Amino acid sequence: MGVAGCGKSSLGAAVAAAEGLLLIEGDDFHSAASRDKMSRGIALTDEDRAQWLEVLGGQLASHPEGVVLTCSALKRAYRERLRAAAPGLRFVFLEIERAAAQQRVASRGTHFFSASLVDSQFATLESPIGEAGVLRVDALEPLADLRRQVSAWLRATETP
Incomplete structure (x- = not known):
């Protein structure tokens, strides 16, 4: 999770491949109207994101064996919606400076x-x-290093 440009798709793909998990690209589930707004430089509202988060929650719930989901999840309320759909859900926060x-x-x-x-x-x-x-x-940090950090963390925080 994180802002646009932080590397969610790249890291998500690397982690999914390393862990043998399905990758779900959150951007693929934006509505046509939301994609149009974003392409015109109009920020999405909570209302715009509500249906998107519901769909993503459904994707998480339908993969109890585990999945890697890329999603901005910028607000705590958004993360809580996703956690409600998939108890035990963990987030990797890709922190980046605005200029980068x-x-x-x-x-x-x-x-x-x-x-x-x-x-x-x-x-x-x-x-x-x-x-x-x-x-x-x-x-x-280099993608390979990030992937190793995430894989180690996932193993260390596995629920029995």
């Missing part, structure tokens, strides 16, 4: 998310640091 996120998003090319929305992501972000079941990582 802006640079990454601007370099994406054809992605639907407008670089002008990075500021709104940081304004919306409620840090999950201190919440149970959260690992904070530095999004700028």
